[in-house]
Amino acid sequence: MELKRLMHFLAVLGLFWSATSGSVLAQQAEVVLDKTENECRLFNMHTGVHPNNGNGPTKVDVSIIVADFLGVNDVDQQMDVDLFVTYTWLDSRLDNYDGCRLGKTEVWFPRIALLNSSNLRALNQNALNQVSVGEGGQVYYQQRYTGDVLSYHELHRFPFDKHGFKIQFATHLTDAANVVLTANAEKTWISDKLNIEGWNVSGVEIAAGTSRVHKSGEDLSTITLTINADRNPDYYLYRVMLLLMFVVFMSWVIFWIPPSRFEFQIGLGATSMLTSIAFNLSVANDLPELGYLTILDKALIWAIFLIFLSIVEALVTGLLVIKDRETSAVTLDRASRLVFPILLFGGWYLIVQLS
Template structure:
């Protein structure tokens, strides 16, 4: 009876062991394990950058990546490339540090192995990538963007990334580049770079990595024509109270209050383009100066109305004449101070 009970227990234990071994794949040693790092060549091509979202602090891109390394254990006598699933061979386990959960991998997770043991892995990533932005100079800003590839589990002394020599021989500088036909309407890409870069997950925990960086400047014509120019016109509309007779206080109040309400509504419309920032952008400062000057016009109307009610029309007109010069001069000087210095 004990023997009969013992046999099922043995089979149960063997089944559990087989299931556990199937669920936990063995970690394949990297080629040339030892003191010499495994060299992995990288080629990166930016197919498209179709959006930079300042409010969400990300950019959407289409990226083609080629990784190449040598693994003599996979050399074969065939005439063509042999395809392997990534879990069947050693790979540098590359991921993108700043990718979001919406990034899609367009190509199968497999690799090609040539007869001499050269392994070729291709992938295409499409989706949004996070990027913290410094927006103090918005909308006259210049931003740096990066795509950081990281070899999970491997330190810089274990895996070394370097530009793909085949791409360089084919004329691609640094084995990377950006397509000239990117669909990015409101930004201009000024320069780019690709280089090895250590990724520090936490202090003391560093992984080997490779980074593609590009610098882009915002095209300001849209903001000048559709944001700044209308704002200037709203402020100038409020100045019409200085040319209105103090005896016509109803008209003056109507103009000043309308200018103030229009400015506030306009401010809410522009705020949707930016995240909630703990600092002020250039456009914020310009809005603040404009709001203060429109409010100053409203205060001036109140003062001239009081003077008119006290039969001091001459003093009210004199105040209007001063404001016709002082307020525009303040606005011009403030605008130059805000927008004259170079891009941030």
């Protein structure tokens, strides 16, 4: 854990250094802040009036850099992210203030909120309340956010699931008709080095859209950032399914024990049953309380059911021995040696394909 945090710190430090030295900022803003405080003093600026007042909505360009994607918590339905968010818009009233850095309260500033429930924190406190002005009244605002965001991902295909984790921003209700958010895909990207384990991240997408407010019937302009990732199932395959498979194989030893030893057969089957149930309980701690079954749940239930069937088979062969039909009992054991593996692996295959 400490090594992971150190790697994350070094990665973000490198990104932040490049931003402050001009590389990232040049891509996002291309603003040279070269004016004095007196030259940047505003007079009679009506901050409550939109730049395009009376001439249509103000377009706010949004781009997002995913500096890091630290993990996904399936139990709490959260993802841990580190984002650089940039807003850009045109305010012709600031045409003569290129090269200035101004306070948010001194100019018109778009009210944009995150729709996902989150614990995001703004880290650049100096930049939190300031905007930069470029040529022609182009205004830039950049902020870094880090923390947990609700992911709302479903787990029907766990642990073979793929997700598009969405983070959605929207205009304030009072600005519904006056602000339109546009997505800047060229300046939206994700870092090549991510400190996330158990997931394969394939990329990010950004798109503009609308969201209807049911009470008022108004449409809010939205920006949706999608982080595409698929889970690496190796941990569950080797640490759960493989070990469970050995438990099931252990129950099949019943088919090689002479039918006359049915007490030993029943004891072995019961041990296998208890062990498989313990596996099920241990895996349940890694998942939220769902109203549906995942692939892993179905695979566990199917394996436990087959262990139960092996116990039933032992009872049947024991009854056949009592009735002096040991030959039939031996024949049933030999058939079970073939049928049960087919049932296990065939059932697991169908579960994966049909889920």
